[in-house]
Amino acid sequence: MADTTRKTLLPAKYHDAVVRWRDTFIPDYGFLLDQWDNYFPNKPHFELCAYYDCSVCPNIEVGQDQGKPKFTSAGQMNQEQADHLLKAVKAQASTELGSIQQHRLTLARAEHEQDQVWILRMMAEELRHGYQMFSVLLDDDWKSVATTSGEDMVEEVLNMRTGSHVLGAFNIDFDSFLDNSMFCAVIDRVGKYQLEMQKVSAYRPMSESMPPMLREEAFHMATGVAPLRRWAEQTARGAGTVSMGMMQEAVDKWFPRGLDMFGDERGGGRNVKFGFKPMKNGEAMEAYIQEMQGVVDDINERYVRARFPKLARAEARNALKKLTDGDAFEGLQPDELITLPHKRYFRRRGPHAFLLVDRAGNDMTDFDAFRKEMGRVQPDAYVVNRDYIDYLEKARQVATGELDQVDAVRTMPQLSRVGGACPCSNAVRWVVPESNGNGAVAN
Numbered sequence: 298m299a300d301t302t303r304k305t306l307l308p309a310k311y312h313d314a315v316v317r318w319r320d321t322f323i324p325d326y327g328f329l330l331d332q333w334d335n336y337f338p339n340k341p342h343f344e345l346c347a348y349y350d351c352s353v354c355p356n357i358e359v360g361q362d363q364g365k366p367k368f369t370s371a372g373q374m375n376q377e378q379a380d381h382l383l384k385a386v387k388a389q390a391s392t393e394l395g396s397i398q399q400h401r402l403t404l405a406r407a408e409h410e411q412d413q414v415w416i417l418r419m420m421a422e423e424l425r426h427g428y429q430m431f432s433v434l435l436d437d438d439w440k441s442v443a444t445t446s447g448e449d450m451v452e453e454v455l456n457m458r459t460g461s462h463v464l465g466a467f468n469i470d471f472d473s474f475l476d477n478s479m480f481c482a483v484i485d486r487v488g489k490y491q492l493e494m495q496k497v498s499a500y501r502p503m504s505e506s507m508p509p510m511l512r513e514e515a516f517h518m519a520t521g522v523a524p525l526r527r528w529a530e531q532t533a534r535g536a537g538t539v540s541m542g543m544m545q546e547a548v549d550k551w552f553p554r555g556l557d558m559f560g561d562e563r564g565g566g567r568n569v570k571f572g573f574k575p576m577k578n579g580e581a582m583e584a585y586i587q588e589m590q591g592v593v594d595d596i597n598e599r600y601v602r603a604r605f606p607k608l609a610r611a612e613a614r615n616a617l618k619k620l621t622d623g624d625a626f627e628g629l630q631p632d633e634l635i636t637l638p639h640k641r642y643f644r645r646r647g648p649h650a651f652l653l654v655d656r657a658g659n660d661m662t663d664f665d666a667f668r669k670e671m672g673r674v675q676p677d678a679y680v681v682n683r684d685y686i687d688y689l690e691k692a693r694q695v696a697t698g699e700l701d702q703v704d705a706v707r708t709m710p711q712l713s714r715v716g717g718a719c720p721c722s723n724a725v726r727w728v729v730p731e732s733n734g735n736g737a738v739a740n
């Protein structure tokens with residue numbers, strides 16, 4: 298850690314609550330610590346704590362308050378600003394913990410111990426990110442905008458389970474270890490964009506939280522991409538267990554969720570106005586799409602080079618260019634490579650939400666044809682999932698006019714506390730929200 302970094306712990310009772318949560322959802326945490334020096338010999342040991350990088354820009358960098366000193370407490374902001382920020386912090390905390398619950402389902406199915414240990418480290422770091430957001434919540438007094446105390450907000454997040462998290466991508470169960478890898482490569486990358494943007498946050502504790510989280514996020518993306526590259530090279534040589542087709546299906550499952558996490562592409566203006574982010578949702582999403590295209594190109598290039606090992610790198614690039622232009626190369630067909638689905642495909646937020654659109658981005662008119670097309674594209678294990686079935690039903694209702702598109706988006710299940718504030722309750726459920734906002738966060 299840089300010497301401008303301040304390290305803090307939560308008050309003991311909250312720290313202990315997070316440790317108990319960790320014991321439940323990362324039961325292999327002890328194994329990770331035992332293996333740490335074998336797999337990460339040059340990395341300092343993991344610590345469950347909050348880090349604040351005090352070297353961030355002290356003044357507000359964008360929006361209506363640009364140039365003024367950053368806010369150090371919620372009370373310095375206007376009500377709307379503080380409310381917007383509080384929602385973002387809570388949602389961020391929820392996604393951090395949400396991904397741990399997803400990863401643990403299929404962690405044991407990794408091919409190699411190294412893959413498992415990398416995922417375990419990533420899970421521990423996500424827990425630290427959640428802890429960081431708890432620290433941001435508990436260090437301030439939110440009573441100007443919150444009816445619940447910091448204590449209740451932390452309890453609320455710790456009680457969430459897959460199915461009750463704020464953002465859709467964190468409510469989808471993993472079906473195989475391929476999901477662990479693709480999630481890190483696709484969804485954690487959205488996280489990187491969000492953290493990068495929040496580095497400018499007008500709320501100084503948020504801004505100071507970002508640099509250490511971003512350093513960890515880079516590792517999470519590598520955790521995802523490394524097995525994808527390996528599988529591409531293995532399958533090109535006729536070996537391995539994961540084909541390009543399987544990776545394609547996983548891209549088609551997760552990439553639309555990544556896009557949704559930016560929020561409605563027409564929105565995000567308030568984040569900029571309030572000084573919380575430098576870009577609106579649509580701008581950030583376009584940059585992300587470009588970066589994801591680079592990830593896909595890299596995997597394809599590795600596949601081509603492994604399939605034709607005699608090709609020099611430049612020749613492999615030329616072959617790849619030919620293939621992406623739609624021509625075959627030495628018996629390799631263009632459709633054997635991975636492509637990104639169109640940004641209109643399989644969306645749940647924004648102008649394309651729940652529309653009948655095929656993966657090439659074309660409108661479809663017949664729902665049954667759309668359902669078949671979806672079933673053809675999406676992984677078999679996923680199409681029997683509640684999440685997928687709910688999506689299809691909503692798309693059908695929008696197509697028939699039974700449900701307005703805006704209502705379909707608005708009625709996406711959201712986090713809410715129901716049934717009182719019993720300290721041991723699991724009273725956080727899927728409910729229809731009062732307002733869906735356009736907040737965008739990630740892991």
Ligand SMILES: [Fe+2]
Pocket residue numbers: 423485488513514517740
């Ligand atoms: Fe992450």
Ligand SMILES: [Fe+2]
Pocket residue numbers: 393422423426488739740
């Ligand atoms: Fe994270």
